[in-house]
Amino acid sequence: MIPMAPGNVLFALHAHLPYVRHPEHEKFLEEYWFFEAVSETYLPLLRMMERLERDGVPMRMTLSVSPTLAGMLRDTLLQERYVRHVEGLIALVEKEKIRVAGDPALEKIVSLYEDFYRRNLADFEERYHRNILPGFSHFEEIGFLDIITCPATHPYLPNYREYPETIHAQLQVAQESHQRSFGRLPKGVWLPEFGYYPGLERQLEPFGLSYFFSSAHALLFGDRKPRYGVYSPVSCPNGVHVFGRDLASASAVWSSEKGYPGDVSYREFYRDIGFDLPLDYVKELLPGERIRVNTGLKYHAITGPGEHKEYYDPDRAAEKVAEHAENFLYRRMRQVEKASCYMDREPLIVCPYDAELFGHWWFEGISWLETVFRLLHTDYSELRPVTAEDYLARYPENQEMIPSFTSWGNKGYSEVWLDGSNDWIYRHTHKVLDRMRELVSRFPDESSLKERALNQAAREVLLSQASDWPFIMRTGTTVPYAVRRVKDHVQNFTRIYDSLCRNTVSTEWLTRLERRNKFFPGIDYRIFRDGSSREKG
Amino acid sequence: MTRERLEVLSDRCLRRIAENEMVAFDEETDRQELVALILDALAEKREERFLANNAPVRVEETKFFVSQNEELPEDWESPGERAAGGEDDVLPDRYGETRLVLMLRDPFWAFAYWDISPAQTEEIQSCSRFQQLYLRCFEVDGEMPTENNLIDYFDIPIQFSDRSRYINLAHPESVYRAELIALLSPEKDEEDPETVLIVRSNPVRPPRSYVSFQGNSQSSGGELSDADQLIALSGLYESAGSDFGLAVEDGLGHGFGRGFGHGFGDSSSDSRRIISQEGARLMMKIEGEG
Numbered sequence: 001m002i003p004m005a006p007g008n009v010l011f012a013l014h015a016h017l018p019y020v021r022h023p024e025h026e027k028f029l030e031e032y033w034f035f036e037a038v039s040e041t042y043l044p045l046l047r048m049m050e051r052l053e054r055d056g057v058p059m060r061m062t063l064s065v066s067p068t069l070a071g072m073l074r075d076t077l078l079q080e081r082y083v084r085h086v087e088g089l090i091a092l093v094e095k096e097k098i099r100v101a102g103d104p105a106l107e108k109i110v111s112l113y114e115d116f117y118r119r120n121l122a123d124f125e126e127r128y129h130r131n132i133l134p135g136f137s138h139f140e141e142i143g144f145l146d147i148i149t150c151p152a153t154h155p156y157l158p159n160y161r162e163y164p165e166t167i168h169a170q171l172q173v174a175q176e177s178h179q180r181s182f183g184r185l186p187k188g189v190w191l192p193e194f195g196y197y198p199g200l201e202r203q204l205e206p207f208g209l210s211y212f213f214s215s216a217h218a219l220l221f222g223d224r225k226p227r228y229g230v231y232s233p234v235s236c237p238n239g240v241h242v243f244g245r246d247l248a249s250a251s252a253v254w255s256s257e258k259g260y261p262g263d264v265s266y267r268e269f270y271r272d273i274g275f276d277l278p279l280d281y282v283k284e285l286l287p288g289e290r291i292r293v294n295t296g297l298k299y300h301a302i303t304g305p306g307e308h309k310e311y312y313d314p315d316r317a318a319e320k321v322a323e324h325a326e327n328f329l330y331r332r333m334r335q336v337e338k339a340s341c342y343m344d345r346e347p348l349i350v351c352p353y354d355a356e357l358f359g360h361w362w363f364e365g366i367s368w369l370e371t372v373f374r375l376l377h378t379d380y381s382e383l384r385p386v387t388a389e390d391y392l393a394r395y396p397e398n399q400e401m402i403p404s405f406t407s408w409g410n411k412g413y414s415e416v417w418l419d420g421s422n423d424w425i426y427r428h429t430h431k432v433l434d435r436m437r438e439l440v441s442r443f444p445d446e447s448s449l450k451e452r453a454l455n456q457a458a459r460e461v462l463l464s465q466a467s468d469w470p471f472i473m474r475t476g477t478t479v480p481y482a483v484r485r486v487k488d489h490v491q492n493f494t495r496i497y498d499s500l501c502r503n504t505v506s507t508e509w510l511t512r513l514e515r516r517n518k519f520f521p522g523i524d525y526r527i528f529r530d531g532s533s534r535e536k537g
Numbered sequence: 538m539t540r541e542r543l544e545v546l547s548d549r550c551l552r553r554i555a556e557n558e559m560v561a562f563d564e565e566t567d568r569q570e571l572v573a574l575i576l577d578a579l580a581e582k583r584e585e586r587f588l589a590n591n592a593p594v595r596v597e598e599t600k601f602f603v604s605q606n607e608e609l610p611e612d613w614e615s616p617g618e619r620a621a622g623g624e625d626d627v628l629p630d631r632y633g634e635t636r637l638v639l640m641l642r643d644p645f646w647a648f649a650y651w652d653i654s655p656a657q658t659e660e661i662q663s664c665s666r667f668q669q670l671y672l673r674c675f676e677v678d679g680e681m682p683t684e685n686n687l688i689d690y691f692d693i694p695i696q697f698s699d700r701s702r703y704i705n706l707a708h709p710e711s712v713y714r715a716e717l718i719a720l721l722s723p724e725k726d727e728e729d730p731e732t733v734l735i736v737r738s739n740p741v742r743p744p745r746s747y748v749s750f751q752g753n754s755q756s757s758g759g760e761l762s763d764a765d766q767l768i769a770l771s772g773l774y775e776s777a778g779s780d781f782g783l784a785v786e787d788g789l790g791h792g793f794g795r796g797f798g799h800g801f802g803d804s805s806s807d808s809r810r811i812i813s814q815e816g817a818r819l820m821m822k823i824e825g826e827g
Contacts, residue, residue, distance in 0.1 A: 033600060224749050225765075246771070275605055291606070292604060342767050354596060408591075410594050414642045423648055427632075471597070477602050478608045
């Protein structure tokens, strides 16, 4: 048998949600984003790693956890609400067991969900005592994970390149949040939406961030021809390394049309009993009396195009998972074989994805990921799962280049976050930054009530910059909410700004706002100190 | 959006939705028909949005998909009620200052937004010689437009009520700046009109949209270098426009055209085709064996 060329594969998952927390409402629709992600992605990921640890299967993977998500995972109100939500789902499953009794196909599916949600509740309450962040830390300690950070509120950085002080503030908060969540400083950073512009790396270096990931064409269209294509990282002039995304493996996993998630045997995301069954039957789980939502109880397979959907068969789906994991690795090995012919080092295939792709969008995705790691251990040992630091430890010297301005959004640049649906926000979010500069200059060292107001102002500035808001405006899911959020944060900031200018801060209003938008309690407004000495991109 | 949801909304709300979705209806359109028209329009919009986005965006979008019913602005359903935050739902139209900001969107487009202070607006409008406002876009070889580094410029006539514009940029890798200028008619005894600078923007430099020919290895005699082979294997020739942008098609011709003097052989389009075909063959080979 001809020995296969050795290669490396780097899986990087980015777990992020925008900061959504509404204590002023008993239930709130957008908090369901959090509930779904915890149930369908984060807890199943932890269980996957537990199984691999139990079975002695090594894995190496990079996990990025955004500070806003970390903040929500630590928040006791959201933890309580999550427990209440899952208890509601379990109650609904109990009703479903009665309703579907006698139908073997449906009984099997309902039984799957009963097991799934009971385990989620047990893990969340008993295993992790409602805070799952230490769970991820454990897997970092045993070498399964390399946990990295991302800018605090997930801004699309190229649209703020003229404001180096906000880039600095975002990274400062990210670093401190990471330290609090995981007990150490991060070495790598996930740039939101892979939004990069030349010079950004100079702002990463002071925080000890030594690498980031980018889209493929950041390297391919860099100022020098990449010697190894995307099969090895490059080094910016200041030594920060850049790992370019592999397109072939991206397409295989991202695409619902050409990739694995679109297989007809897999669970259909868009059919849910929250819309299929009578409103009164599901109303206990709803955020409002007549607001239907997805419950997570989805009984149908993709089946094919068109309205008709077969019932989901978990066994059939499991067969497909095995087949697709094998196929993925076979193709990666062929890639490595080809690339090796032209390289004097082992090729690296970089596979970055949103974490929520696995489990939430692609229900079988976590099983697939687990199968991939098991196969890497048994059948594809020539392909080594690595982290960025692993590869850099072996190959510390890399081609120097300045990558190109890029993102992983549609058409590879800023179109998603700067188009007719959302371009209106920037005159406002830039204005609050101008005013924040002014506030920091006028109030360089405040204490007591003024300091609280300034800290809250800093919070509102950062929260206004979340890339999720323009993203949602473009994609059209919950547009009024996204618009509302940008307006709220700008208005909140403006009220604080006006109050400070008049030297009259309403303690009651400020306290209410602090309780509502309590992201990063330890924030210090001084992180926005004048950026004139900092590098612009 | 579901029919069930629409059917419980008020007539007023349905009409608001229909207007927002540019559905053609009149006073004779009955409720059921209006619901059907709205559903068709929303389905078409969803399809357009789906096609307008690439795979990562489509998947990321599902993080925020908790309901099949599009969220409606609160006052559409409950007119007269304030939004949940209790604040006025309006951001200022202007901030009373003069500024011009240029934001880069992609290799060929920038977004400009601007404002002119009330005082300056008044001053310009009250000037008897004032003719027209323009957004002037400079392409320069450097950061600031001077007499010596100006490559090109073009003017876009604008109104005082305009506040933003998307600007087409001709050439990646040049530097662009914009200016708001007021055109004044010539002074007495002068022939040429006068331009008055109101405000200048920050510079932007569009990115390259092709592979640089500066690097470790060059092709020669139509043979692909190792780097070129790896670039082809990286998916450059295979990816759809949604990953690299439509610019890639132009960029390949542009970039390789420039590169011909640096080792790719002659500058004929045949040489360019050889490289493209070789790249495509490599990818087809990998995909076929996968």
